[in-house]
Amino acid sequence: IDLYYDRATEKAFVQAYAGHSTPLPSLKGLLVINVCGEDPTLAAFLRHSVSHARLECFMFYGEDIHGQLEIYLEGLEAVVPSVSKTVTLFKWDITSTGMMNR
DSSP states (O other): EEEESSSSHHHHHHHHHHHHOOOOOOOOOOEEEEEOOOOOHHHHHHHHTGGGOOOEEEEEEESSTTTGGGGGGGHHHHHHHGEEEEEEEEEOOOOOOHHOOO
């Protein structure tokens, strides 16, 4: 699934899943593209819906260079163990070794 997070319909999809903590089914891949700023709904979607998906590939693309990951860290920590092949974080600012090791 490719989620262009700057589109209203795709934000509505995320809000529906996050609002009910509905888990996604197993997927080959999930790309979350054009994430701008901090979005608590997207963070909840990662924690409660994506973490159950058993993905082969997960890609999380920020819209701005040096985006701040802090609000998404807990969700990313929940998602990463369910990914079997590749995790890509693009345009995010990893500010410390501690953040990367989480």
